[in-house]
Every structure is written in C-alpha cells, then in structure tokens.
Amino acid sequence: MNENLFASFITPTMMGLPVVIIIIMLPSMMLTSSNRLLSNRFHTFQQWVVKMITKQMMSIHSPKGQTWCLMLVSLIIFIGSTNLLGLLPHTFTPTTQLSMNLGMAIPLWAGTVFLGFRHKMKSTLAHFLPQGTPIPLIPMLIIIETISLFIQPMALAVRLTANITAGHLLMHLIGGATLVLTSISPPTAMITFIILVLLTILEFAVALIQAYVFTLLVSLYLHDNT
C-alpha cells in the first residue's frame, strides 16, 4: 500500500526510455487548429474559451504587458488541460513534479523582474521600500521585501505541485479505503464513496483554479513590472 501510494508520481518510462515528453505534449495534440473562419463545434468552443481567457487575463495590462498575451494564455491552457487529464485513472500528471513547475515558474518570474529592471529601473528599485515606512524600519523592510521577491517563484511552483499532488494522494487513499470497506461494512463504504465523489468534483475545480492562480500571479508580477 505504501509503495503503491507514490507509484503514480514516478516519471514513466517505457523500455528504459522516458515517455514524459510525449505526456507533456499530449494536451497540445488534443487541441485543434483550423484554417476555416467557421469551423466545427469543438473548434468553435475552443476558440470561445481562448477568447474568454484572453479578455479576462489581458484587460488589465498596458500595451507592453499585452505582448505576453500568447505566453500567458498558452500557460493557463497547458496547466489546466494537464491537470484535468491527470484526473483520469492511472495517468501521470506532469504538474505533480516540482522540477517541471519550477521550470515554468522561475523563467516566467525572472522575465518579469528583468523587464522591470530594464524599463522602469527607478520604480522597480523603489518597490522594495513601501511608501511611508518609518525610518528605523527601512533596512529591515528592504531585506524582507527582497526575500519575498525571491520566494515568489518558489511559492508559485510549490503551490501548484502541492495542490495537485495532495489531491491525487487523497483520492488514492479514499478510493483504497472505499474498496477495503466494501467487504467489511457496506454502509461505511457508501459514505466513503460519497466523500470520494465530492472530492473528485473538488479536484476538477482545483485543477482549473490552480491553473488560473498560477497564470494570474505571473500576470500580476508582469503588471507590476510594466
């Protein structure tokens, strides 16, 4: 049981070759592109979703920030679709790997910081000291703000990893408990099964919310620096 619990988080290999690259590419293979103005229902729905996300995410940005539109919309669709596909039984979810989430978080965060230093150096440096700080607190607050800046990419990555991993583990545990309780006490198994169904619904919501939160935070860091 203990070994099986974390088996779904091991990077999958087939005959010694890593297939994780194909798994990461899978959501993009499932999303269609069309050269027609009016396409089929699936593609029209896809376009509607992309348009809604673009309007929602990019309306707060200046023209300079809106150059990141393609990056941010791709990010939310990738994380959302990866998380949702991971809810299928016996699938591997790439966003449970901290390495992958750090690989997304650090370059995006660093990009926003470098953009800020390049285009608004004075304002970006002044951000480390909140306006109206009492004089004795200035050095300490600058150090605290610097530390909080460097924690941002770590928090981004760990938040996504922990939420998705914890949800999958819980589903695994409660599912296992339901199975064991079926032969011992069917009424208790029924209650556990209801909890499992509610948890699955929650995990669907968490999958989309975590994608939104990740992208929104990157968008906010970009807004601060443009």
Place this chain on the structure above:
Amino acid sequence: MAGAESDGQFQFTGIKKYFNSYTLTGRMNCVLSTYGGIALLVLYFKLRSQKTPAVKAS
C-alpha cells in the same frame, strides 16, 4: 496598486531630499544604500577572515 507617484508633491530639504520613504528617488536611494551596506559588511568580514592567520595546534 498606486498610480504614478509625483516626486514634486513632497518638499524635503537636506539629506532627506535624497533619502526618504516617500519619493521614488528617496526610496531608490534607501534601497541602494542598504544593499551597498550589506555588500560592504560581507566584504569586511571576508577580508578579516583572510587576514586572521590559522591557529596552529600546540
């Protein structure tokens, strides 16, 4: 998030003109001087540890 801050609305004199927590310039200078101070401290302790000879066992 606050909009563009106008440095002109604050009238400081003396050293407060360059080091305060209200204007953009003042805040930037405070940040840079804090980082400079930390760098100097690190440099001082690093050079001090290089100068101090290693204690030999008697």
